[in-house]
Amino acid sequence: MSNYEMGKPSIPVNNLSNQKSQKKRSEPTVKSTTKNKVGDTYYKITTANALLIAEGNRLIKEMTEEEKANLGSKSDTLHFICQLGLASKKRSRKVNGENTDSFTPVGVRLVSDIDIVVPYLKDVTKNNKTGIDPDEDLDYRMVSAGEEFTLTLYEFMYLITGDEYNGRLSAHKDGKDFYAYLSVKANAYGEVYKLMDNEGDKKDSKTQPFKRKDAKLPTPTIIFERNNGSSRETMVDIDVRTEDGEWVIRKEYKRFEPLLSKRKRNKRKGVADNNTQSPSFNDSKHLNLPKHIIWSLALQEELGLSGSLPLHKAQNKEELLNRGKELFLSMEDTRRELIGCKSSTLKVVNTLALVSFAGFREKFENIGFTLLSDIAIQVPIIDIHQNHETGINATTDISYRTVAAGEEFNLSKYELMYLLLQDEYSGSCVCDDEKKEFVLSLKLERYLKGEIKLPIPSFNAKMPRTIIYINHIDKNGLATIKLQYTRFAPLMDKKNQ
Incomplete structure (x- = not known):
């Protein structure tokens, strides 16, 4: 086996060539002839990518025919349902050339046609910075056929890199069956460069040495087979904002709670420490807000769109308006900036x-x-x-x-x-x-x-x-x-x- 290791066991890397890296941190080994809008060449295969591909091909070449036949043999039995993301950590992604809001992906929901043994992190915050020791950091449990289950993206990486999946699983969208793949960002993963002879003499370019080699694992992502869109299109948010502006994990995803950044709560403006004083509505800026904005804020809460059970139920329009104003006054500035922005x-x-x-x-x-x-x-x-x-x-x-x-x-x-x-x-x-x-x-x-x-x-x-x-x-x-x-x-x- 190679001296390339993720924790302890080696990873089959046959499908890692699906990575699409941008021209940032390392000089590509293979350049595309495709040009972007400003005429620059897209960089498709970085040095890290090429090293992984070469190592994967070497491992496959050394396999017996029986071992090769096992590669991907169970890919059709494991099915992608959706990715899981944090709404509190919004990101922008391209859809048909347009920027659209998206959530930060942290996990995935899957289902298997057969009974399956699944890796679970004892500490879900373990990632590429901390590293993962499979012997110390992972537990395993049996999941029955047809039972949906959720994994962090790092748990998914340890599952899907088994020979029987070989980085690939089944996906379905718009009546069409296709494959989803593990893809990794490996430029910062220091171990991969140990596959290179005389690493210290190698350069990303003629003048710049390798940078950012401090990651202890590659960063996992999930991509769809070409012409099937993005795996993020049906992403489910696992956190919601409460009425006081704090983000909390939904009950069914409690295991993921440590992934949520804890922020100090800001006291509501105009509310006394003992919470007995009502907010003042004398600010003309707030009084002049259109009624449909005020009502929409109050109804978000009453209809459960805020993600928590409503604490207030208006009995008449005046109470509804007052509750909407109270919610507006208690908002953080970052949320106020979103009001009506689109x-x-x-x-x-x-x-x-x-x-x-x-x-x-x-x-x-x-x-x-x-x-x-x-x-x-x-x-x-x-x-x-x-x-x-x-x-x-x-x-x-x-x-x-x-x-x-x-x-x-x-x-x-x-x-x-x-x-x-x-x-x-x-x-x-x-x-x-x-x-x-x-x-x-x-x-x-x-x-x-x-x-x-x-x-x-x-x-x-x-x-x-x-x-x-x-x-x-x-x-x-x-x-x-x-x-x-x-x-x-x-x-x-x-x-x-």
């Missing part, structure tokens, strides 16, 4: 409606909207049956999908409501080519009285001029849904009951 990037293109007949007259019911975002955006997906009568659980009933910049998409009224309640929009976006303000309007009276479980979205006063009927009524009065709007069909069925 309202102008989201445009309502047209209104979606169900058409029906009342006597000889046509009438329609607004059921949703077509929208377009200037930037890549994550939009909520809610079962079309759920509404103000059934209620919607923000944690369990809402999933999200990524929509590329400039791509039109359709949302129900309730999906749009939950989208616009987020800080970045704070109750409004724009509509029509003139970009007039489109304000989230809500019927609150019955909700505040406790007669229904959600406010009712009401956009009648601000709807775009263009109305698209999503169904067709023939001469016999038979209504059918148009193909591109089939997800809204249950609304038509309910209307006909």
Whole structure:
């Protein structure tokens, strides 16, 4: 075996060639002819990359035929579900050339078709800086076939580098099966350069020696097979912000809690140490905030979008407004800067409606909207049956999908409501080519009285001029849904009951 080691056992590195390194820390061994927008050459294979590939090929060459046959033999039995990320540590990533917000990846959710032994770190904070001793730092447990499980990215690296996976597992997206791969960033991993003869005499370039060789492990990432997008597109956030601005780990991911940076809580502005004094609303800057912004903050809390059970339930509009103002005053400056920051990037293109007949007259019911975002955006997906009568659980009933910049998409009224309640929009976006303000309007009276479980979205006063009927009524009065709007069909069925 090689003197290249990760902890103690050697890693099969056959699939590590998937790394796409930028031209930063080491001179590439192989250069691409691809140019970026400013005419620079993309650097595809760094020195560290090339050393790993060469070592992997050497190890494979020394294997018996039986050992080679085992490489990747169980890759099809292990399935990627999603990555796990920290929302408290936002990062920006490119989607179709556009910057979009993303979370810092810290883990992965998987499922196996067969019983599997999985490595678990005794201390989940172990990483490339601390190093990991497999004998001392890892425990193992059996996971049954079909049982979903979560790993940190470093635990995933120790699992997926076994010969039976060889850095590869199955993935599925948009009805298509393909592979996901372990990819590593190894430029700072000092051990890899020991594979080079006379390391001390080698240079990254003609003038600069190797730098940043203090990492004790490579940094693991997960990539998808080409033309299948990014593994981060369906990333799930494992932390939420409480009403006092502190980030906490969701209950189901408690094991990951040590990965969350602990920050000191700031006392609320205008709140006494004994918490008996109410915030003052005399600041004209706060009094002049539009009502839809104030309401959106209060409803975030009441509807569970803040990630914790609501501590306050308004009985009337005045209480709702006061709670919204209190939340605004208690915010950290970093969150205040987010309020409404993306309202102008989201445009309502047209209104979606169900058409029906009342006597000889046509009438329609607004059921949703077509929208377009200037930037890549994550939009909520809610079962079309759920509404103000059934209620919607923000944690369990809402999933999200990524929509590329400039791509039109359709949302129900309730999906749009939950989208616009987020800080970045704070109750409004724009509509029509003139970009007039489109304000989230809500019927609150019955909700505040406790007669229904959600406010009712009401956009009648601000709807775009263009109305698209999503169904067709023939001469016999038979209504059918148009193909591109089939997800809204249950609304038509309910209307006909």
